[in-house]
Amino acid sequence: MKPTLPHAAADLGPQVLNATVHTAVPGRGPQDGHLLYAVIDGSYDADARLAVIDLNTGGVLRELPLPGAPSSWASAAAADGTIYVGSNMNGHLYRYVPGSETAEDLGLAVPDNSYVFALAAAEDGSVYGGTFPGARLFRYHSDSGITLIGDGPLQEGEQYIRSLAWDAERDELYAGIGSRAHLVRYRLNDGSLAELLPEEARGQFVYNLSVEAGRLFVRVTPGRTVFVFRLADPARPSGGLELESRLEEVDSFGVSPLLEGAVYYSSGGKLYAYEPGSPAGRETGAAVPFDPIGFAQVRLADQDTYPGRTLVGVGNRSGQTCLFKYNPAASRMELEIPAVQESPTLLNSLRPGPDGLLYTSGYLVGGTGVHDPATGLTRQLRGLGQSENIAVLDGILYFGIYPGAKVYRYDPRLPWTLDQGGDNPRMLFALSGQDRPFAMTAGSDGKLYIGTAPVYGTHGGCLAVYDPVTDGLTVHDRPAGSLSLVAAVFHDGILYAGTSVWGGLGIDPVENEAGLLVFPAGEGRPELVRLGIPGLHEVSAVTLDRDGLIWGMAEGYLFTYDPSVRAVTWKTLAFPEIMSYGKHYWRDAHLLQAEDGYIYGTVRLAEALFRMDPATKEITVLDRSGAFLLCDGGNGSLYYSDAASRLKRYALLPQG
Numbered sequence: 001m002k003p004t005l006p007h008a009a010a011d012l013g014p015q016v017l018n019a020t021v022h023t024a025v026p027g028r029g030p031q032d033g034h035l036l037y038a039v040i041d042g043s044y045d046a047d048a049r050l051a052v053i054d055l056n057t058g059g060v061l062r063e064l065p066l067p068g069a070p071s072s073w074a075s076a077a078a079a080d081g082t083i084y085v086g087s088n089m090n091g092h093l094y095r096y097v098p099g100s101e102t103a104e105d106l107g108l109a110v111p112d113n114s115y116v117f118a119l120a121a122a123e124d125g126s127v128y129g130g131t132f133p134g135a136r137l138f139r140y141h142s143d144s145g146i147t148l149i150g151d152g153p154l155q156e157g158e159q160y161i162r163s164l165a166w167d168a169e170r171d172e173l174y175a176g177i178g179s180r181a182h183l184v185r186y187r188l189n190d191g192s193l194a195e196l197l198p199e200e201a202r203g204q205f206v207y208n209l210s211v212e213a214g215r216l217f218v219r220v221t222p223g224r225t226v227f228v229f230r231l232a233d234p235a236r237p238s239g240g241l242e243l244e245s246r247l248e249e250v251d252s253f254g255v256s257p258l259l260e261g262a263v264y265y266s267s268g269g270k271l272y273a274y275e276p277g278s279p280a281g282r283e284t285g286a287a288v289p290f291d292p293i294g295f296a297q298v299r300l301a302d303q304d305t306y307p308g309r310t311l312v313g314v315g316n317r318s319g320q321t322c323l324f325k326y327n328p329a330a331s332r333m334e335l336e337i338p339a340v341q342e343s344p345t346l347l348n349s350l351r352p353g354p355d356g357l358l359y360t361s362g363y364l365v366g367g368t369g370v371h372d373p374a375t376g377l378t379r380q381l382r383g384l385g386q387s388e389n390i391a392v393l394d395g396i397l398y399f400g401i402y403p404g405a406k407v408y409r410y411d412p413r414l415p416w417t418l419d420q421g422g423d424n425p426r427m428l429f430a431l432s433g434q435d436r437p438f439a440m441t442a443g444s445d446g447k448l449y450i451g452t453a454p455v456y457g458t459h460g461g462c463l464a465v466y467d468p469v470t471d472g473l474t475v476h477d478r479p480a481g482s483l484s485l486v487a488a489v490f491h492d493g494i495l496y497a498g499t500s501v502w503g504g505l506g507i508d509p510v511e512n513e514a515g516l517l518v519f520p521a522g523e524g525r526p527e528l529v530r531l532g533i534p535g536l537h538e539v540s541a542v543t544l545d546r547d548g549l550i551w552g553m554a555e556g557y558l559f560t561y562d563p564s565v566r567a568v569t570w571k572t573l574a575f576p577e578i579m580s581y582g583k584h585y586w587r588d589a590h591l592l593q594a595e596d597g598y599i600y601g602t603v604r605l606a607e608a609l610f611r612m613d614p615a616t617k618e619i620t621v622l623d624r625s626g627a628f629l630l631c632d633g634g635n636g637s638l639y640y641s642d643a644a645s646r647l648k649r650y651a652l653l654p655q656g
Helices: none
Strands: 009-013 021-028 034-040 049-054 060-065 069-076 083-088 092-096 104-108 116-119 128-130 137-141 145-149 159-168 174-178 183-186 194-196 203-214 215-221 225-231 242-246 264-269 272-275 282-289 294-298 310-317 318-325 332-336 347-351 358-362 367-373 377-381 387-393 396-401 406-410 425-431 436-442 447-452 462-466 472-477 482-491 494-500 516-520 527-529 541-544 550-554 557-562 567-573 588-591 600-601 609-612 619-623 628-632 637-641 646-651
Touching: 021 083, 021 294, 021 310, 034 069, 034 310, 034 318, 034 494, 060 377, 069 516, 083 462, 083 557, 116 174, 137 183, 137 619, 145 619, 159 215, 183 203, 225 406, 264 310, 347 637, 347 646, 358 387, 358 425, 387 609, 396 436, 447 494, 494 541, 494 550, 600 628, 619 646
Parallel strands: 021 069, 069 116, 116 159, 159 203, 387 436, 436 482, 541 588
Antiparallel strands: 009 646, 021 034, 034 049, 049 060, 069 083, 083 092, 083 116, 092 104, 116 128, 128 137, 128 159, 137 145, 159 174, 174 183, 174 203, 183 194, 203 215, 215 225, 225 242, 264 272, 272 282, 294 310, 310 318, 318 332, 347 358, 358 367, 367 377, 387 396, 396 406, 406 425, 436 447, 447 462, 447 482, 462 472, 482 494, 494 516, 516 527, 541 550, 550 557, 557 567, 588 600, 600 609, 609 619, 628 637, 637 646
16 A cells, blocks of 8 residues: 555535534523523534523523533533533533533543433432443542442443433432333432333333423333333332323423423424323423423523513524423413524535535534535535435435435425425435435436435344335345445446444344345345455445446455456455454445546545555555545545545546
């Protein structure tokens, strides 16, 4: 392999911007005001921020960086008012004392755990946390630091602690587990653990938990049901759970704190109230244009407008953090958009459109960037979630959206209206039992091919074939057995798909070797071609060259497959530093043949853009400063991301 060439790539800047929130907690300020502490998503190259929002005015008092944290799902207010945040991707715990100028990084919460998915505060000043992928439970106290509870996962065989709730009356902690749902009770007085979730409430995740009015509210996904359990009398602590009611079609992340005898939740764009002991919730008559991720109930200063106590909800709408204030006494609903700063969003997919523009999608929170290579300008389109891939067929863009493996159709000749309630883009279908449409490609037969990774806790992707002429959909279930489909290219009536041993998150592989799936579109049986690489976890990229040869990337290996002899004809270990993946990984590489005849690729774990001469097989690294995704702009340039939020352009060298 040749050293990196001194031919710099151009930095085109962030492409997708959002100001979104996935966790928020009410608290008090140094002057005893009502505040909301909301964690605004960042990126690998932009720290998440703790926004301090005045609930009386809706004003943003300050935004405090959380060093090294891309985003967060977990926050809690301790008994002394201190705010704690657990982060995603770096697994750190942060502390903010109201009135301070900075948030303090307390370090990695649990070794080898990259997510703190849940936090709950106890009355003694402790904060409990739950992690992924080790499903570890920990306790933090300012006097003693972090203490791990138990020697391993809170639930054997599981990887997620997704939710926590503290029951002060009973001195107990409840933990929601995934990706096969469990509900575990931890008693502080004796350290005992008990599984409580009845069979009727089983699912993938106990996603949200809260304790209110002697009830435990349990939101189980992937459905939209909140189970309401009556807790045992504290005088008889040996008791379990008694199912009192079910709240159906719940869109909010659980329910609100108790307010005037009721908890609140959203469903179908409406706000509902549930009085504990009732058989079901009731409509309040108020509309909610977003799904709340958190609630607070406060006494606002303006008692003429908001008499008594007011319910506050926080969530996201079109890439922005939003609040609502609902006052039950006045039957008043008001919406506010706090002026929090937008942040660059991790780029998750990239595709040139039929209009000559470059389309990108943001990770986790979605959003679509549209970059014009001619002007260098990027505009934002709102309404679509995280796209795992984008394909183009007959002038139409197709977006494969997580979760639920939803596929949207967008006609770029017409205005984008999704964020205004319109139908461009519009959803075509969702693939049952699947989550991530990684492998999307247009066939020369005029059909769209979609390969997937399944939902959490399961194995086996599907291959869906969509005919836009007839609007027909054919789904081939598990064409590669328990393997997922993560990359695809179509040639001469055959789909060639890269596979991965990794299924949905939260479960270990059952296969020990991935391969190349050869799937005839017409007659013929599918074949899984092994590459002769024992323990290979995935084939993460495939492309077609001008001679009809299939090129692929399999972890650190480059290889070729010749359809004429139906065999792997060459392979080399080009990037030994990434052999082999030690953790859940679906996509690492992207490949294409450019107009200059060379094979180009990006390898995220190697942080490299490279070029290979298909005749000599000589590899030259072109960029070692971060590389992911890849497309040919058709204008003499290649485009890729920096493996974070920024788009890069690499100008092909003149030939001859």
